[in-house]
Amino acid sequence: MKVAIIGGGLAGLTAAAYLSENPHVEGILFERSPQLGGRAFTYEKAGFTLNYGAHAIYGIDRHTLTNMERELGLSFSSKQVDKRKVFYAKHNQLTAAPLDAINLLKTDLLSTMQKVRFVGEITAIIANIHNLKNYATLADYLAESNADEDVKELWEHLVCSNFFITPEDARNVSGAVISEYYHNLFLSTKPVNYVLGSWAVITNQLKQKLTTSGKWEIALQEGVESLRYADRKFVLQTKNREVAFDKVIFAMPVQQVIKLLKGTAWEPFLAPYESNTATEVMVYDVGLSRVVARPFSYISDMDNKLFISDVSATDHTLVPEGGQLLQGIAYLSDRFDNEEQRKAYLEEKNLQMEALFDKHYPGWRDVTAVKRVSKKAMVSSVKNIASNNLLPIRVENVPFYFCGDGCTGKGELAERAFSSARTAALSIVQEVQQALQNV
Ligand SMILES: Cc1cc2nc3c(=O)[nH]c(=O)nc-3n(C[C@H](O)[C@H](O)[C@H](O)COP(=O)(O)OP(=O)(O)OC[C@H]3O[C@@H](n4cnc5c(N)ncnc54)[C@H](O)[C@@H]3O)c2cc1C
Structure with a gap:
């Protein structure tokens, strides 16, 4: 069976790696850019390793990447972000982020009674008996909840942080999605880890599997331009050639x-997915020639909804000797009346971000060796809010498979790319086996 995979990001590479293990499948992975990785693309600059998208893994012990490590024989190390150095700032007050029981006891965000209530909420989520899962959105749940405003704000901020979205969007995430997400995360003993060495450690191994299988071609700088059905095959056209396939994974x-x-x-069958909106953030990466301060591994500004990660505090492999790599991210609203308004909003976010750097990393401007600012980085191709529709891996009346972070699957962000790709590939393997049994 000949399979085409269109897209060489985490999802395409994952699907191809699973299929490369099947002796009856061969294929081509088409990638329109000059390199693999997509939004998990990694590059070196002045001795710093920069990721286009960050490489934090949420709940690694229960993450699809851990299944892939076992099933595909991947080998990588990861390191836990120091939870005692994860802080929230609210109205100029710093306090421990309530990530676990110890931080929850320390935090000033909640009173003792509120902490008791919040622990009760977490316990119910872990036990899968929390009411939240029955509500269409977080806003609906909070409207009926008799919790204090501080507890409500904490719920909202947690969703902002994990889904990379604004409070308005957080209120629009479905209760079932939030319940499932936190059920997993609260059960994890490793809530936030970094893959040491960046996404390249994963993408290089996935690529290696394709190369050594001898059955997969990696076609770089070969974007697929059109697709048609002829003689019981799907014919893909690129600028160089036309190739026929039995199956296609987008x-x-x-x-x-x-x-x-x-x-x-x-x-027409894809119309329900046409008006989906993406999750976009502003990214502000700075590589410093020396460590200016290391007060936090993560500091979240609850008032302005932006945060800075000291990436090199956890993953020291990304910096030259003595250097520091900081990544600032601002969650962005997408509701503007006009372009002027959007520009002014982004300018304000930029100033707020620089003020956060000035406050906690004084002197950073003088030792900046590398800087990258992206005002519109796509974290997830479909924002997981109730008014959007994640694309299913199979769509009725459409003969293709779909995967990526805008598809249905376990987890958020990169995990959805991995989990949907794994499911798509394993469905094809199952079909191959069935076809062989029928011969
Ligand atoms: C700033 C930022 C921070 C992030 N932080 C995290 C994090 O901490 N943890 C986490 O888990 N995730 C994080 N993410 C999300 C993660 O990077 C993405 O979810 C993941 O990389 C998406 O992978 P994908 O394969 O679904 O899509 P993509 O990476 O977009 O891959 C799609 C590929 O398809 C190619 N393509 C498109 N059209 C064609 C065509 N016609 N022909 C051929 N090729 C084509 C594109 O060039 C691209 O390479 C972050 C993302 C960003 C931007």
Whole structure:
């Protein structure tokens, strides 16, 4: 069986790596850019290793990447972010983020009674008996809850942080999605880990599996431009060639899937996914030639909804000797009346971010060796809010498979790319086995 995978990000590489283990499957992985990795692309600059998207893994002991490590024979190390150095700042007051029981006891965000109540909420989520899962959105749950405003704000801020979204969007996340997410995270003994050495450690090994299988071609700088059905095959066209395949996996942002299938017979079936909005953030990476301060591994400004991670405090492999790598991220609203308003908003976020750097990392401006600011980085191709529809791995009346962080799957962000890709690949393997049994 010949399979095409369109997109060489985490999802495409994962699907291809699983399929490369099957002796009856061969294929081509098409990637339109000059390198693999997609939004998990890593590059070196002045001795710093910079990721386009960060490489934090939430709940690694229960994460799809841990299944992949075992099933695909991957080998990587990870390190836990120091939980005692994760802080929230609210109205100029710093306090421990309530990530676990010890931090919860220390935090000033809640009173003793509120802490008791919050522990009760966490316990109910872990036991899967929390009412939240029955509400259409977090806003609906909070409206009926008799919790204090501080507890409500904490719920909202947790969702902002884990889904990389603004409070308005956090209120619009479905109760079932939040329940499932925190059920997993609260059960984890390793809530936030970094893959040591960046995403490249994972993408290089996935690529290696394809190369050594001898059955997979990696076609870089070969974007798929169109697709048609002829002689019981799917014919993909790139600028260089036309190739026929038995199966096709789309491993790219949903917006690009829709674009590629425009004008085909399959377009109408994708209409429900056309108006999805993406999660976009502002990213402010700075590589410093020396460590200016190390008060936190993560500091979240609850008032302005932005945070700074001291990435090198956890992953020292990313910096030259004595250096420091800080990543600032601001959750962005996408509700503007006009372009002027959007520009002014982004400018304000930039100033708020620099003020946060000035406050906790004084002197950072003088020792900045590398700086990268992106005002519109796509964290997730579909924001997981109730008004959006994640793209299913299979869509009725459409013969293709879909995977990526805008598809249905376990977890958020990169985990959804991994989990949907794994499911898509394993479904094809199952079909191959069934076909062989029927011969
Ligand atoms: C700032 C930022 C921070 C992040 N932090 C984290 C984090 O801490 N933890 C976490 O888990 N996740 C994080 N993420 C999210 C994570 O990076 C993404 O979820 C993941 O990389 C998405 O992978 P993907 O394969 O689904 O999509 P992509 O990476 O977008 O891959 C799709 C690929 O398809 C290619 N393509 C598109 N169209 C075509 C075509 N027609 N032909 C051929 N190729 C095509 C593209 O070039 C691209 O390489 C972050 C992202 C950002 C931006």
